[in-house]
Amino acid sequence: MAYEIVSARIGTPGAPYVVRPGINVEALLAAGFIKVSTPKPAKNAKTKTDTNEKE
Amino acid sequence: MATSIALSNPVVTVNSVDLTDQTTAAVFTQRYDQLEKTAFGTGSRIYTSGLGNHELTLTLYMSYAANETYATLKDLVGTETTVVVKPAAGSESATNPGFTLTGAYLTELPVINMTLGELATCDITFVGGVYSVDTTA
Numbered sequence: 306m307a308y309e310i311v312s313a314r315i316g317t318p319g320a321p322y323v324v325r326p327g328i329n330v331e332a333l334l335a336a337g338f339i340k341v342s343t344p345k346p347a348k349n350a351k352t353k354t355d356t357n358e359k360e
Numbered sequence: 361m362a363t364s365i366a367l368s369n370p371v372v373t374v375n376s377v378d379l380t381d382q383t384t385a386a387v388f389t390q391r392y393d394q395l396e397k398t399a400f401g402t403g404s405r406i407y408t409s410g411l412g413n414h415e416l417t418l419t420l421y422m423s424y425a426a427n428e429t430y431a432t433l434k435d436l437v438g439t440e441t442t443v444v445v446k447p448a449a450g451s452e453s454a455t456n457p458g459f460t461l462t463g464a465y466l467t468e469l470p471v472i473n474m475t476l477g478e479l480a481t482c483d484i485t486f487v488g489g490v491y492s493v494d495t496t497a
Contacts, residue, residue, distance in 0.1 A: 312427045314377045322376075327442035327462040327489075329375050332435035338377060338427060 308334075309342035371449050372418060375441040377432045380449075384481070385419035388445050388459050390491055414461055414491045416443050422473065422480040430471070433484065437469045443486050444494075451497035464489035 308322040308330070315322060315338050322339045324330055333339045372383045393410030424430045440463045452458040464486035474480045 312377075314379075314427055314432075325376070325442065327440065327464075329436060329439055329441045332375055332432075332439070332441070333377075335435045336427070336431040338432075 307342045307344070308339045310338075311340050312338040315339060369448055371444075371446050373444040374418075374432055375436060375443070377427075379418075379420060379429065379432060382420045382423060382429050383418055384421070385417075386445050387415075387417045388461075389415045389417075390459075391415065412491055413487070414464075414489060416445065416461055416464065416486045417483065418485075419481055419483050422482045429482070433466070433469050434471075436466045438466070440465050440489070441486075442489075452494045453497065454495045458494035460492045460494055461486055461489035462492065 308324065310316045310318050310320050310322045312318065315333070321342065322333075330339075334341070370383075370386055371378070371380050372386055373379070391413050393413055394407045395410040396405060397408050398405045420429050422429050442460065442462045443464050444458050444460045446452060446456055446458040448456050450456055465488045466484060466486055469484060470482045472480075473482050
């Protein structure tokens with residue numbers, strides 16, 4: 306599961322939080338220091354349409 | 361040359377949370393159980409080291425605001441976590457080692473310790489855990 310930093314006491318807000326060994330993640334989540342990051346939906350692949358039709 | 365530092369300014373991290381600006385004292389003790397191995401024919405008692413039994417005691421201002429002392433510690437009581445103390449700000453190095461206890465246990469948290477006319481403080485002690493020293497950035 307991926308986490309995102311909320312509080313500046315942990316690091317840069319908005320940056321991903323990397324869990325180190327021994328860290329109590331539940332306590333950080335409960336106190337609002339970090340949150341579960343929701344991955345952005347992947348963008349659809351762009352398909353080029355050739356509008357330059359030859360006559 | 362003097363080897364003591366008059367103005368101590370260590371960096372204290374509890375469960376990844378930087379509590380340096382709430383900390384007024386830190387005592388980090390590396391300790392191993394003392395096992396006696398004296399035998400007949402020995403003129404003095406001699407010992408060997410047993411299990412590690414390390415300890416970190418912190419004195420903190422007790423703030424109940426969001427992301428402060430109480431919020432950091434309230435869910436750690438009765439659990440294990442990682443605590444790091446280094447002598448000064450900046451990256452870990454040979455001259456600024458990051459003393460670490462991984463899996464340290466917080467037995468108790470004095471949630472109220474108030475005296476009229478004084479700022480509220482609390483003393484907490486992390487015991488046990490694996491001791492290591494980080495000297496690389």
